[in-house]
Amino acid sequence: MNALRAYGAARGNPLALLREARGRSAAEIAAEGVEDADAALLCQLADVYVGETSFSRRQKDAVAAIEANGHSMAALEVVERLARALPQQHLKWQLRVELCRTPGSAGELEAHGAMLLAELKPERKDPEPGARIKRRPSQVWSVTFTGPAEKIAEIYEPIKHEDDPVEAARAAMSGGGGVATVLRPMVVIPLDELDTVLDGTGDETVLRCSDGVERTSTQVAQMAMEKRWHFALMHPVEGPVDLVRSERVANRKQRMLATAENPTCPWDGCNKPADECQVHHLRPWQLGGHTVSKNLTTCCAYHNGVNDDNPNAPPRRGRLERRGGRVKRVYR
Structure with missing residues (x-):
């Protein structure tokens, strides 16, 4: 087998590589002549697909699907890149199993995975109303207000063009006068x-x-x-x-x-x-x-x-x- 065929065979059978990399550090894998970036990737993928996990049933399903569909190393790299975008482990494994069960090239998995990722990603909730203060040792502090748009707009309106917005806001509040938006109808x-x-x-x-x-x-x-x-x-x-x-x-x-x-x-x-x-x-x-x-x-x-x-x-x-x-x- 020539070098190109050997490379293709190794990339086409990622589970064999991952099982050999299991339990080794990235440095130990790199010592075998593997590039540092590839060694780190092998170490990460080995932990996911053949390492210890509390999601052993889903891991077994993913491995079986990889073997059944003949997914390559490139395909697993796509799957893991998409999985990193999800915040919780059970969602990551749901995406991994779904994509591993999907036949096709790495590019086809990426297209399907982008749609799946949009479904699995939790909706971003609006932050709770309130105020936060950040106190720095330099004595330059910041205050962030969060609330209904119309109220924040009223607070911001009289200070947004001021050279010293902090002083303008302080004067408005200490003077007892309210702030109000005047619309240009x-x-x-x-x-x-x-x-x-x-x-x-x-x-x-x-x-x-x-x-x-x-x-x-x-x-x-x-x-x-x-x-x-x-x-x-x-x-x-x-x-x-x-x-x-x-x-x-x-x-x-x-x-x-x-x-x-x-x-x-x-x-x-x-x-x-x-x-x-x-x-x-x-x-x-x-x-x-x-x-x-x-x-x-x-x-x-x-x-x-x-x-x-x-x-x-x-x-x-x-x-x-x-x-x-x-x-x-x-x-x-």
């Missing part, structure tokens, strides 16, 4: 629902405000408002209705329309309020993108920086585009 009317909106029919409307908080129309009506009201028309596909501008920088009206359409950064998973976002060109200015409202959106500074601006370049992090009337991150 903007009525956003979808063109295809104009008659319904003006008629006042339908259930309570939920509005997403420019500070990132969701409020009902009744709650908004009860809040302090600026004296000026603004109205924005939204086309269901094209987005905000506006005229073409020849300048790169969006004017105040266009920023308001972008805020009305996306009160928070539209990058998936980002909740940065529009008030703290930049105005982003969906088709970049340097590539011929006009400063028109349908080509503009709010976007936080970070995601504006990592956005794949050039649609013809190889994709890296994805880019914001308007699809079906909504701005969202897409990959090409």
Whole structure:
């Protein structure tokens, strides 16, 4: 047997390697001429599949499935990488047994495992309301508040633009004056629902405000408002209705329309309020993108920086585009 066949045979029969590695340290395995990284991996896999465990029945099921499906070392590496994402041992073993029982290549196991991982991962619960203080020996302390969005927004509003937010917060609290969010009222009317909106029919409307908080129309009506009201028309596909501008920088009206359409950064998973976002060109200015409202959106500074601006370049992090009337991150 030549060297390549010997290598292929060893990688194709991982249980034989793991049984030989059982009970040895990574250093002892490396002393046999195995690379340090491979030695550490063999040591880890041996502990899982042929070592002592309180999940012996599931371990036996996994080993039997590996032998029945002829899974390679590459397949076991995929299984363990996915299992590391689960917090509890019984969930890790549930994933291992399911994947080992699945025939296919390492790539096919990875695709199936990603879906299985999404099912097994426990839902992330919102943290409990409260306040935490971190006291450092340097006498620079931090306080973190957790609570309903509208209350945290009220606390944050008067201090977010202050040079010394700590002093601003202390002054607001020690002075006995409350803090309150004053909304810039903007009525956003979808063109295809104009008659319904003006008629006042339908259930309570939920509005997403420019500070990132969701409020009902009744709650908004009860809040302090600026004296000026603004109205924005939204086309269901094209987005905000506006005229073409020849300048790169969006004017105040266009920023308001972008805020009305996306009160928070539209990058998936980002909740940065529009008030703290930049105005982003969906088709970049340097590539011929006009400063028109349908080509503009709010976007936080970070995601504006990592956005794949050039649609013809190889994709890296994805880019914001308007699809079906909504701005969202897409990959090409």
